[in-house]
Amino acid sequence: MLDRLSSLAIRAPRRTAGAWLAVLFLGFAAAGLLFSTLDADLDGSPSFESERVGERLGRLDPGGGEVVAVVGGAPVGDDVVAPLRATAGVEAVHVLPSADGRSTAIAVELAAGLGDDEHEALVDDVASSLRSIDAPEVLVGGELLLDDEVAELAERDAQRGEMISLPIALVVMAVILGGALAAGLPLAVALSGVGATTLALVGVSALTDVSLYAVNVTLMLGLGLGIDYGLLMISRFREERGAGLDVPAAVRRTMATAGRTVVFSAATVAVALIALVVFPDPTIRSLAFGGIGVVLATMAAALTLLPALLVRFGHRLSPQAPATSHGAFARLARLVQRRAVPVVVVVGVGLVLLATPFAHARFDDIGVHALPESSETRHVAEAIDARFPGVTAEPIDVVADVDPGDPAVAGWLADLQALPGVAGAEVLEDVSRSGVTVVQVHAEGPANGRTAQAVVDDVRKLAAPFPVGVTGDPAEIVDLRDSIIDRLPLAIGVLVLATFVLLFLMTGSVVVPVKAIVMNVLSLGATFGALVLVFQDGHLSGLLGFDPPGSLDLLMPVIVFLFAFGLSMDYEVFLLSRIREVWEETGATDRAVAEGLQRSGRIITSAALLMVIVFAGFAAGEMVAIKQLGLGMAVAVIVDATVVRSLLVPATMKLMGHWNWWAPSPLTRLHRRFGVREAAPVERRPAGA
DSSP: OHHHHHHHHHHOHHHHHHHHHHHHHHHHHTHHHHHHHOBSSOOOOTTSHHHHHHHHHHHHSOOOOEEEEEEESSOOOHHHHHHHHHSTTEEEEEEEEOTTSSEEEEEEEEOSSOOHHHHHHHHHHHHHHHHTOOSSEEEEEOHHHHHHHHHHHHHHHHHHHHHHHHHHHHHHHHHHHTSHHHHHHHHHHHHHHHHHHHHHHHHHHHHSOOBTHHHHHHHHHHHHHHHHHHHHHHHHHHHHHHTTOOHHHHHHHHIIIIIHHHHHHHHHHHHHHHGGGGSOOHHHHHHHHHHHHHHHHHHHIIIIIHHHHHHHHGGGSOOOOOOOSOSHHHHHHHHHHHTHHHHHHHHHHHHHHHHGGGGGOOEEOOGGGGSOTTOHHHHHHHHHHHHSTTOOSSOEEEEESSOTTOHHHHHHHHHHHTSTTEEEEEEOTTTOBTTBEEEEEEESSOTTSHHHHHHHHHHHHSOOSSOEEEESHHHHHHHHHHHHHHHHHHHHHHHHHHHHHHHHHHHSOSHHHHHHHHHHHHHHHHHHHHHIIIIISOTTHHHHTOOOOSSEESSHHHHHHHHHHHHHHHHHHHHHHHHHHHHHHHOOHHHHHHHHHHHHHHHHHHHHHHHHHHHHHHHTSSOHHHHHHHHHHHHHHHHIIIIIIIIIHHHHHHHHGGGGGOOOHHHHHHHHHHOOOOSSOOOOOOTTO
């Protein structure tokens, strides 16, 4: 396959590059349309009780959502409320004074059945009316404004990430590769992959809901991988040119070696993201599809666009002498090999110590704390929590299959009110009907707090003489939490098995894949320790520009683990491909490790630096969830590309010696038949050559 792609690039470089240019143009032209079709808050999985009961409640009591205001320092009279109630499309206006009488909460409920344009115009009109209230303090927010604000922030963060990371990455690549032309080629791969994925997401969003965060993740991952793959292939191309090959022959050889590594690298990252699909939550799945899409699109750009560009411009790239067995990375490898046991002990203990903060990690839906401190919607939610204690902004809704007048309802309602953490519970008479009773339960504290979640669990456990279902924001958080806990072992099993198979097909060893997986887990432990220190404990929060939420976002550990695991394997593949190449030539493991690290060390370090620049650009955004993902990925890459690849890999491979390449006889025969090798067998060099 790679040889055919090489031939295509050599025969038709202009047409290949032109096709990708069209994809790039269309992708970026569609970016604005994509943001307008994405959802900031996807509905839960149909397997969630909260989702099923919520849909049923929506049929019983259809509504158009709420706009909420907090007014401080002045009374709210009929002159304010009456015009709002008289506004066409407003279903109801609820007014709640605070206990001290200094503040008033106003919730404007919109009618159901409005068209999209009509609904959007009504939201703007109601928000404007509320902001025009004559009072010292007026804050306007609520669920309807939250989605728009999150969408605006996500788009702004994506633009900021590109504006920060791309110019810096371009300059760094120009220094690493020795010129603007060489630096522009990996960037062309990255941008083309992102453009293709943007087009794909536009098509997917027309068929189903796609999370707003998918775009940020796609940009982050696509830019990083595109630069990685471009850097790897251009470096190999220059080596082959330095060995005396002409441009077409160098392209073919690059595709047979570095191209093969790109395929394996993309496969390992995609496999890691496939594990996200086992989770039923639509947001997680949306991130999986966007991530897998950009990995495959970036791989396609690296294997088609880049060879075409090399055919056209490769003669202008200066050749590079092939890496020898002597150099800084080779000397480091030999130094580590001479002190393998102390290195393994010190590095292993160090990574475990870095992971220790994760032992006291807390996981929650961080809710409005995902928004920056400047967010008005966040200020509204915080003001409601502070000034109206004992009542969550979003109640727990309970739907019971029983007539409202049934005598059993009164006893059950009393049991609900007696549950720990319940501030009150009442039957919604205007929603309940024959055979169905709807009860609203108010938990103490915020809707995303531990108390509200505990109340959901207690309501579901409470014995009732009739069928009961629970929904509402707190119930959605509980269902998401439970689904992650239930499916996480399966996701890890899929990830480990698929990664093992891929690395076995590449190396023919069962030891190397197991070692790689164990070292990745150690690396990710250190990453999670850093996330706890920063986002839960608040260290460096001032430098990074956010208010620490006191916990990690419920989704982030899963997403960071699987994304970072895939990227760590990306560098593992880079290194192992060179080690395996030398080992097949010489049969000497120590020499293969030293030469393999020398040949790949500069590329891995450079690629890691550029990847960190990309992730840091997104970590500089305003949304805390994206900050967590960007920082987590950056830390994972730093730890993996430096400590693990430069120290732990040479030390462990030294200790294992020839056992590195061991596999049971049946698997050895299987690898001879199905293992993936370069286009032609390599003639073995003498160990001392």
